[in-house]
Amino acid sequence: MTPIDIQNEDNYPVSDEALIRAVMTVLELHEVDPRTEISVVITDDEEVRSLNAQFRGVDAPTDILSFPADEPPIVIPDEPPYLGDLIIAYPYAKAQAERVGQDVNDNLSLLVVHGALHLLGYDHDTPENKAEMWVKQADALRVLGISESLLPPLEDEAH
Numbered sequence: 001m002t003p004i005d006i007q008n009e010d011n012y013p014v015s016d017e018a019l020i021r022a023v024m025t026v027l028e029l030h031e032v033d034p035r036t037e038i039s040v041v042i043t044d045d046e047e048v049r050s051l052n053a054q055f056r057g058v059d060a061p062t063d064i065l066s067f068p069a070d071e072p073p074i075v076i077p078d079e080p081p082y083l084g085d086l087i088i089a090y091p092y093a094k095a096q097a098e099r100v101g102q103d104v105n106d107n108l109s110l111l112v113v114h115g116a117l118h119l120l121g122y123d124h125d126t127p128e129n130k131a132e133m134w135v136k137q138a139d140a141l142r143v144l145g146i147s148e149s150l151l152p153p154l155e156d157e158a159h
Contacts, residue, residue: 023086
């Protein structure tokens with residue numbers, strides 16, 4: 001059993017295995033406890049728009065939102081640590097991939113890598129932080145066998 005919980009109530013055509021592998025790759029590269037739990041929710045643009053408005057003050061959909069657990073990750077005796085939630089707007093992410101001619105599953109893996117890095121405390125709010133985060137993304141993408149050419153389109157998106 002994996003500690004990565006994929007929730008896809010609308011049955012969007014995603015590879016749970018690819019998403020789990022993307023999260024686990026980030027966790028392994030950062031030597032995070034392999035029992036660490038993360039939820040990945042695949043939903044629609046409206047749900048993500050609503051969450052984006054509520055938590056970021058941006059009344060628009062986006063590709064992915066990251067909701068980290070408390071710092072440090074929540075630890076309950078005899079329970080695995082909980083890192084947080086990733087919420088993906090599948091229609092938005094699919095359109096994003098199609099717009100730049102990328103495979104949607106590769107784009108989803110990139111988004112999960114990006115979101116998992118946010119859960120670990122990385123950000124791209126300054127040029128220095130962005131440079132560090134993009135190196136970590138590139139490292140994970142190499143392990144996953146996904147082209148780093150996905151990174152420039154992500155740089156153009158507001159997160």
